[in-house]
Each structure stands twice: as structure tokens, then as C-alpha cells.
Amino acid sequence: MRAMWEFFFGVGWLATLTSYLTITTAILVAGSLVMMLLTWIERRGLGYMQDRKGPNRVGPFGLFQPIAEAIKTITKEDITPTDADRWVHFLAPVVILASTVAAFAVIPWGNLIPVDINVGVLYIVAVSAVHTVGILMAGWASNNKFALLGGMRGVAQAISYEIPQVLSLVSIVMLVGSMSVVDVIQNQMDPYGNILSWHIFTPVGLLSFIVFWIASLAEGERPPFDNPEAESELVAGYMTEYGGMKFAVLFLANYLTNFAICAVTAGVFLGGGNGPGSDIPILGTLLSVFYFLAKSLGLFFVMVWIRGVVPRLRIDELMHFAWKFLLPLALVNIFSTSLWIAIIRWGAEQGMGIAEALGAPGSIARIAVAWVVTAIINVVAFFLVARLNATRGVTTYQATPTAV
Amino acid sequence: MEIAFFIITALLTIGAAVAMVLSHNAVHSALWLVLNFFGVAVLYLLLNAPFLAMVQITVYAGAIMVLFLFVIMLLGSEQGQEEVNGLPWQTPVALVMGLLLVVMAGYALFFPGTPVPTTQTPNEIGAPDILARKLFSTYLLPFEITSVLLLVALIGAVVLTMKSREGDRV
Numbered sequence: 001m002r003a004m005w006e007f008f009f010g011v012g013w014l015a016t017l018t019s020y021l022t023i024t025t026a027i028l029v030a031g032s033l034v035m036m037l038l039t040w041i042e043r044r045g046l047g048y049m050q051d052r053k054g055p056n057r058v059g060p061f062g063l064f065q066p067i068a069e070a071i072k073t074i075t076k077e078d079i080t081p082t083d084a085d086r087w088v089h090f091l092a093p094v095v096i097l098a099s100t101v102a103a104f105a106v107i108p109w110g111n112l113i114p115v116d117i118n119v120g121v122l123y124i125v126a127v128s129a130v131h132t133v134g135i136l137m138a139g140w141a142s143n144n145k146f147a148l149l150g151g152m153r154g155v156a157q158a159i160s161y162e163i164p165q166v167l168s169l170v171s172i173v174m175l176v177g178s179m180s181v182v183d184v185i186q187n188q189m190d191p192y193g194n195i196l197s198w199h200i201f202t203p204v205g206l207l208s209f210i211v212f213w214i215a216s217l218a219e220g221e222r223p224p225f226d227n228p229e230a231e232s233e234l235v236a237g238y239m240t241e242y243g244g245m246k247f248a249v250l251f252l253a254n255y256l257t258n259f260a261i262c263a264v265t266a267g268v269f270l271g272g273g274n275g276p277g278s279d280i281p282i283l284g285t286l287l288s289v290f291y292f293l294a295k296s297l298g299l300f301f302v303m304v305w306i307r308g309v310v311p312r313l314r315i316d317e318l319m320h321f322a323w324k325f326l327l328p329l330a331l332v333n334i335f336s337t338s339l340w341i342a343i344i345r346w347g348a349e350q351g352m353g354i355a356e357a358l359g360a361p362g363s364i365a366r367i368a369v370a371w372v373v374t375a376i377i378n379v380v381a382f383f384l385v386a387r388l389n390a391t392r393g394v395t396t397y398q399a400t401p402t403a404v
Numbered sequence: 405m406e407i408a409f410f411i412i413t414a415l416l417t418i419g420a421a422v423a424m425v426l427s428h429n430a431v432h433s434a435l436w437l438v439l440n441f442f443g444v445a446v447l448y449l450l451l452n453a454p455f456l457a458m459v460q461i462t463v464y465a466g467a468i469m470v471l472f473l474f475v476i477m478l479l480g481s482e483q484g485q486e487e488v489n490g491l492p493w494q495t496p497v498a499l500v501m502g503l504l505l506v507v508m509a510g511y512a513l514f515f516p517g518t519p520v521p522t523t524q525t526p527n528e529i530g531a532p533d534i535l536a537r538k539l540f541s542t543y544l545l546p547f548e549i550t551s552v553l554l555l556v557a558l559i560g561a562v563v564l565t566m567k568s569r570e571g572d573r574v
Contacts (some may be wrong), residue, residue: 088435122532129465148477152477156474179532
């Protein structure tokens with residue numbers, strides 16, 4: 001794109017600007033289309049899980065239902081409550097949507113990569129952290145007790161679950177040795193198209209995936225972690241005082257966050273766009289986009305599935321789960337990741353002379369030993385933490401009920 | 405191009421800082437401060453330090469300011485009461501210190517010393533792995549002291565909650 005523009009017009013910065021504007025437009029359009037598809041999948045999927053049909057009147061299989069809804073929300077009246085803080089109330093959906101869309105800058109759609117920066121993983125964490133500022137703004141500016149409570153819950157939850165989420169990504173960054181999203185995906189490439197090279201198929205990667213996925217569900221406010229907008233208690237949480245287009249923007253941001261979570265999980269743990277034939281020059285790119293979307297939408301279906309099956313957690317249970325279950329597991333996983341790296345890659349130089357007996361770095365014997373050692377550590381840690389929570393957790397609940 | 409970008413960002417950062425001090429609503433102040441942190445993060449990016457910029461956003465704009473906002477909203481103390489200045493000696497001291505800072509900055513600007521030669525190119529200095537290597541070799545002691553400091557604060561927070569819990573039982 002850039003080279004072509006420079007060839008025709010020869011203006012450097014204009015070329016950069018135009019190419020990035022094109023990429024941004026593509027992301028926004030694709031994002032909105034995917035969001036429409038996601039709402040449809042969610043409603044139809046939930047419908048079948050609950051033994052009803054779901055929206056099936058507008059278009060084939062109800063596929064055009066999201067378009068009808070979009071027209072409805074656009075034509076609705078835009079209301080700001082009298083006692084609301086006008087500017088903060090207006091800016092909150094903007095901040096939330098902007099932080100969500102910003103994450104897509106580094107998410108690769110198969111082989112198509114918008115931007116590759118050397119701190120890509122950290123960038124995703126950083127922009128999703130800004131999301132919480134937007135939630136607080138929405139909750140506070142509405143000048144409504146339900147909205148404020150929803151905002152508070154959203155922030156308490158987002159900050160708590162951010163920690164296991166980031167720590168589980170640390171293991172993957174350690175494995176790869178780089179924070180670039182492209183490097184993370186490259187690390188899962190196998191010259192023989194072997195899917196066992198995906199991160200999820202190692203003991204370290206599997207535990208990391210479990211922690212990351214659960215923490216991400218909470219970050220994206222998906223059921224069973226949707227306390228910030230718990231309909232039965234808080235009307236709609238921090239979104240209560242939003243109507244019309246602003247509500248549509250919040251809704252869009254919500255589904256884009258969910259899609260970003262699925263896309264990042266697919267990229268970091270399931271090999272992104274890797275699959276049979278994804279390295280063929282032009283056809284491979286199309287194939288890789290297909291694989292990427294298939295993996296991401298598959299993960300989204302798992303989200304819907306969880307929503308249909310698991311009831312909502314109480315707020316204190318939710319906090320205990322983050323701090324007493326996920327966080328220790330993520331820390332143990334960092335430990336076993338370092339063991340994995342030490343056993344497989346290190347030699348006498350780094351003080352792992354013992355490992356030399358098993359063969360050269362990267363040999364089958366070393367990988368086998370690393371597999372067994374880390375698998376034992378992770379499984380033992382999982383059951384130990386679960387057991388400790390089961391025996392001690394119940395008594396502390398009754399002794400000190402926390403109120404948030 | 406870079407200079408223009410720098411000037412816009414710098415003006416935005418300073419404007420946000422001034423607005424933060426001048427606004428009467430504590431929540432607005434905190435939000436201006438978030439904008440200020442973003443400006444600083446962009447300045448880090450201009451200095452080829454992407455890692456530092458991302459950490460700035462995650463830690464300051466994302467975590468610390470959110471906790472500030474959380475506490476302000478929880479206590480409902482957005483509108484600070486107009487009270488008499490409890491620290492009257494603070495104003496002259498602040499003026500003198502501010503003036504000193506301006507003088508120092510001016511001195512550094514107009515009489516630049518010889519820059520310290522570095523072996524890395526500017527692109528490499530801010531890279532995460534080089535930063536990590538420096539942090540765990542040359543600057544190990546300050547790093548460890550900082551972590552001990554944070555640990556002490558953490559233990560302090562735990563101790564504070566423990567005491568109130570025992571008080572409830574008695």
C-alpha cells in the first residue's frame with residue numbers, strides 16, 4: 001500500500017497517513033460487521049440452548065436482525081439526565097469504544113497484521129486498562145445509584161482480574177522471548193503444519209490458557225462475571241442512563257471487547273491463522289483469515305455456551321476467585337514456565353549442566369522431561385489451590401461478609 | 405513532522421496538568437490527570453521508549469488513577485469544601501521551588517553539557533530486553549530497594565485490614 005502510493009505520488013508522510021487511515025477504516029468496518037454477526041450468534045445460540053428459537057424473522061435465519069436493531073437505535077431520542085455531568089456522560093462511551101478499538105491495532109487477522117510493535121502484548125493490556133476509566137466515568141456521570149454501583153463493581157472486577165490475566169500472559173512472553181504478537185504466533189508455527197506446536201498443547205500453555213480465558217471473561221464482563229450490569233439487581237449497571245446511539249456505542253464496545261478477547265486468545269494460544277496451507281503466498285492469506293475467524297468465532301461460541309450454562313457469581317465469590325484461585329495458579333505457572341525453558345533450552349553455560357545429559361537443547365528427551373515435570377507441578381498446584389479454597393473459603397465468607 | 409507532533413503533545417500535556425489543578429471537581433481533576441498521563445506516554449513513544457509508554461498507561465492511567473477515582477467516588481467527595489489554607493507557609497516555599505525548577509530547566513536548555521555517549525542506537529535503548537538487562541544488572545540495587553518499598557506498603561495494607569477484622573470479633 002505504502003510503496004504503491006510513494007511510487008505514484010512520492011509523498012512520504014501522506015503515504016503513511018493514507019495507509020494507516022485505510023487500515024483503520026478496514027478494522028472499523030470489519031469490527032462492526034463481526035459485532036453484528038456476534039450478536040446474532042449469541043441470540044440464536046442462547047435461544048437453542050434454552051429451547052426456543054431466537055430472532056428468526058428478519059432475513060434468512062434472522063441474519064438481518066442486527067441491522068434492524070441498528071436502525072432502531074439510531075432513530076431513538078438521545079437523552080442526557082438533567083443532573084448528569086454532561087461532558088463526562090458524553091465522553092464515557094467514546095473512551096470505552098476508543099480503548100476497545102485501539103486493541104485491534106495489533107491483533108493479526110491471520111497473516112494480515114495492522115501494526116507489529118515490539119511491545120504488542122503489553123499494548124493490548126494497556127489499552128484494555130483504559131477501558132475501566134471509561135466504565136467509572138459512565139457510572140459516576142450518570143448521577144444514578146445503580147449506575148454508580150455498576151461502575152464500582154466493574155472497576156473492582158476489572159482491576160482484580162487484570163492481574164491473573166497479565167501474569168498468565170507473562171508465561172507465554174517468557175516462552176516466546178518477545179512481546180510482539182507476530183512473534184508469539186510465529187513461535188507456534190511448525191514447518192510440518194503440526195497443530196501440537198500451539199501453545200495450548202503444552203502443560204504450561206494449557207494452565208496459562210485456562211487462567212487467561214477465565215480472567216478475560218471477567219474483563220469483558222461476560223456471564224458468569226457480568227455483575228457490573230446484573231439486570232436483576234442493578235437495572236443495567238453503568239449503562240442504565242444511556243439510551244439511543246450512546247447505548248448502541250456501549251453495546252458495540254462490549255461485543256468488540258468480547259471479539260478482541262477471542263481473537264487474542266486464538267492468536268496467543270491457538271496459533272492465530274495457522275493451519276494447513278496457510279503459508280501458500282496469496283491463497284494462504286485468505287485461508288489464514290478463515291482459520292483465524294473460525295478459531296475466534298469458535299471461542300465466542302464457547303462464551304455463549306458458558307453464558308447459557310453457568311449462573312452469575314456473587315460479587316465476593318467473584319473477588320475470592322480472582323485473588324485466591326487464579327492468581328496463585330498464574331504464579332505457579334510462571335515458575336513452571338521457567339523450569340520448562342531451563343530444561344529444554346539451557347546448557348552448561350547457564351548452569352544447567354545436568355540437562356546436557358539428556359541431549360542437545362531442544363532434543364526429544366529434554367522436551368519429554370520438561371513435559372512431565374511441568375505437567376506434575378501444574379496439576380498438583382491446580383488441585384492443591386482448589387482444595388485449599390474448598391476447605392477454607394466457606395468459613396471466611398460467613399465470618400466477614402464484604403459489601404461492594 | 406516530529407517537532408510539530410511534539411509541540412501538540414506537549415501543549416496537550418501541560419494544558420491537561422493546568423486544568424487538573426484548576427478544576428473544582430475532584431473527579432474532573434482525576435480525569436484531566438489521566439489525559440496528562442496519556443500525553444506523557446506519547447512523549448515516551450517519541451523518545452523511542454514504547455515499553456515505558458505502555459507501562460505508563462497500564463500502571464498510571466489504568467490502575468492508579470482508577471483507584472483514585474474509585475476512592476473519590478466511594479467517599480462521594482467530588483466537591484471539596486472551601487476551607488482555609490491549613491499550610492500558610494506552603495505558598496512561598498512552592499513559589500521558590502517552582503522558580504528554582506524553571507531556572508534549572510533553563511540552564512539545562514541553554515547550556516547543554518556534553519551528551520553521555522551510548523553504545524546503543526536510540527532505537528535499541530527503549531527495547532524491553534535491553535531495559536530488563538540494565539534493570540537486573542547495573543541498576544539492580546535501586547530496583548531491589550523499590551521492590552522492598554512496595555512490599556512494605558503491601559504488608560502495611562494487609563496489617564491495616566487485619567486489625568479492623570480482629571476488632572470486629574472483640
